[in-house]
Amino acid sequence: MPQTIINLSTRGAGIYEFTDQAAHFVARTGMEEGLLTVFVRHTSCSLLIQENADPDVKRDLDQFFKRLVPHSDDPSMRWIVHTAEGPDDMPAHIKAALTQVSIGIPVGEGRLMLGTWQGLYLFEHRDRPHRREIVLHLGG
Amino acid sequence: MPQTIINLSTRGAGIYEFTDQAAHFVARTGMEEGLLTVFVRHTSCSLLIQENADPDVKRDLDQFFKRLVPHSDDPSMRWIVHTAEGPDDMPAHIKAALTQVSIGIPVGEGRLMLGTWQGLYLFEHRDRPHRREIVLHLGG
Amino acid sequence: MPQTIINLSTRGAGIYEFTDQAAHFVARTGMEEGLLTVFVRHTSCSLLIQENADPDVKRDLDQFFKRLVPHSDDPSMRWIVHTAEGPDDMPAHIKAALTQVSIGIPVGEGRLMLGTWQGLYLFEHRDRPHRREIVLHLGG
Numbered sequence: 151m152p153q154t155i156i157n158l159s160t161r162g163a164g165i166y167e168f169t170d171q172a173a174h175f176v177a178r179t180g181m182e183e184g185l186l187t188v189f190v191r192h193t194s195c196s197l198l199i200q201e202n203a204d205p206d207v208k209r210d211l212d213q214f215f216k217r218l219v220p221h222s223d224d225p226s227m228r229w230i231v232h233t234a235e236g237p238d239d240m241p242a243h244i245k246a247a248l249t250q251v252s253i254g255i256p257v258g259e260g261r262l263m264l265g266t267w268q269g270l271y272l273f274e275h276r277d278r279p280h281r282r283e284i285v286l287h288l289g290g
Numbered sequence: 291m292p293q294t295i296i297n298l299s300t301r302g303a304g305i306y307e308f309t310d311q312a313a314h315f316v317a318r319t320g321m322e323e324g325l326l327t328v329f330v331r332h333t334s335c336s337l338l339i340q341e342n343a344d345p346d347v348k349r350d351l352d353q354f355f356k357r358l359v360p361h362s363d364d365p366s367m368r369w370i371v372h373t374a375e376g377p378d379d380m381p382a383h384i385k386a387a388l389t390q391v392s393i394g395i396p397v398g399e400g401r402l403m404l405g406t407w408q409g410l411y412l413f414e415h416r417d418r419p420h421r422r423e424i425v426l427h428l429g430g
Numbered sequence: 431m432p433q434t435i436i437n438l439s440t441r442g443a444g445i446y447e448f449t450d451q452a453a454h455f456v457a458r459t460g461m462e463e464g465l466l467t468v469f470v471r472h473t474s475c476s477l478l479i480q481e482n483a484d485p486d487v488k489r490d491l492d493q494f495f496k497r498l499v500p501h502s503d504d505p506s507m508r509w510i511v512h513t514a515e516g517p518d519d520m521p522a523h524i525k526a527a528l529t530q531v532s533i534g535i536p537v538g539e540g541r542l543m544l545g546t547w548q549g550l551y552l553f554e555h556r557d558r559p560h561r562r563e564i565v566l567h568l569g570g
Contacts, residue, residue, distance in 0.1 A: 151463045151464060151465075151570050153463060153536060153538055183291045183293060184291060184429070185291075185325075185327050185427055185429050185465075187465055187534045187536060189534065189535060189536050189543065191543065191544065191545030191546075191548065192545050192547075192548070193479065193480050193481045193487075193545070193547055193548055194481075198387055199333065199391045200333050200383060200386070200387065201333045201334075201383060204372055204374075206371040206372035207333075207372050207380065207383055209371060209372075210369075210370050210371055210372050210380050210383075210384070211383060211384060211387055213369055213370075214359070214384045217369075218358075218498075219494070229490075229493055229497075230490050230493075231486040231489060231490055232484055232486035232487050232489075232490050234484075240487065240490050243480060243481060243487055243490075243491060244490070244491060244494045246480070247478055247480065247491055247529060248388055248528055248529070249387060249388070250390065250391070250530065251479045251530070251533060252533050252534040252535065253391060253392050254327045254329065254392040254394055254427075254534055255329060255392065256293060256327060256329050256425045256427035258293055258425075263329065263331065263425050264331065265331030265332050265333070265423065266331075267332075267333055268331065268332070268333055283545065285536045285538075285543050287465055287534075287536035289429060289430070289464070289465050289569060289570045290291050290429045290430040290569070290570045323431045323433060324431065324569070325431075325465075325467055325567055325569050338527055339473065339531045340473050340523060340526075340527065341473045341474075341523060344512055344514075346511040346512035347473075347512050347520065347523055349511060349512075350509075350510050350511055350512050350520050350523075350524070351523060351524060351527055353509055353510075354499070354524045357509075358498075388528055389527060389528070390530065390531070393531060393532050394467045394469065394532045394534055394567075395469060395532065396433060396467060396469050396565045396567035398433055398565075403469065403471065403565050404471065405470075405471030405472050405473070405563065406471075407472075407473055408471065408472070408473055429569060429570070430431050430569045430570040
């Protein structure tokens with residue numbers, strides 16, 4: 151049951167691909183079949199599998215979530231109580247709840263069984279740069 | 291670690307049950323305990339576990355997501371940039387991000403441990419028919 | 431592959447922590463490394479990993495989902511067809527679809543690899559108290 155923690159440095163809110171890091175981890179284990187579980191150890195960023203072909207998809211996704219969950223200083227969000235950590239903090243928790251904290255990806259013939267257009271992403275919801283920890287666990 | 295890929299043909303946007311196919315796969319392996327991971331190899335459809343009793347639940351779910359994320363030719367969605375693949379494409383990616391790309395279901399006594407009312411569904415977000423690949427992986 | 435079902439009694443809509451119960455289950459197995467899968471056997475409640483420091487985060491999360499998906503007797507939700515089980519039922523299914531029915535958490539050195547601020551929660555979407563079953567499965 152190989153396991154590792156990878157660190158991603160984000161430059162603020164946005165979508166950051168790490169498919170290659172996950173694929174290299176799987177390759178190094180030499181396992182032919184299994185299940186890769188990806189788990190993010192934070193509550194203000196999350197995980198996505200999305201299209202890796204057109205960068206506009208990432209931008210539009212980011213925009214959608216920013217419009218659905220505006221910062222807490224937006225007039226429509228005045229009901230938010232948890233504001234002590236900044237206007238981007240509670241919306242970050244909400245966006246994390248709306249997406250995924252863990253994703254399981256089957257491994258076959260030694261490779262992640264992602265579809266042709268699928269990439270694996272960290273979705274950063276905080277405005278400022280952060281260092282994020284992601285656990286990779288390859289099990290049976 | 292038995293593994294298979296099943297194909298579902300969708301007839302356009304909507305919710306398609308495949309609980310039986312997953313249950314048959316588990317039964318054929320003869321495994322008594324384990325974890326079934328279901329993974330969809332696309333970024334414009336997704337997975338759901340939902341009530342399988344009243345078909346209105348599926349219709350209402352579909353309606354909710356269509357209202358939350360209208361097609362990109364809707365006046366409220368004019369900010370969408372990724373429109374080259376049609377007005378239903380970027381909303382499909384967004385709806386996929388809001389739901390799940392993988393689901394883990396424990397297996398006990400040789401059967402999926404779903405609750406009484408739970409069914410397993412593919413949620414198709416594109417308007418036109420598609421052939422969708424779903425990986426089933428039964429691990430320990 | 432240790433497995434158990436835990437029961438949580440909810441007192442109506444809200445967010446209920448059960449991190450301790452999951453951690454105790456892992457500790458009792460004596461397993462050093464593995465993957466804990468948490469699976470909820472219902473379609474009108476769901477799972478969350480969220481911040482366990484400030485209780486306002488839970489309240490704000492709950493509020494957000496109630497505003498995004500009002501009860502079906504709200505004027506904005508008149509399009510809902512599935513109303514026979516009460517005005518909180520169909521919104522409960524929708525909120526369950528927007529969050530997660532299963533979460534995988536890696537285990538290392540005999541402990542859940544949660545981040546410092548992460549807690550594991552049941553998100554109850556029905557108004558009245560319910561008894562909810564959650565499967566815990568610890569695999570390789």
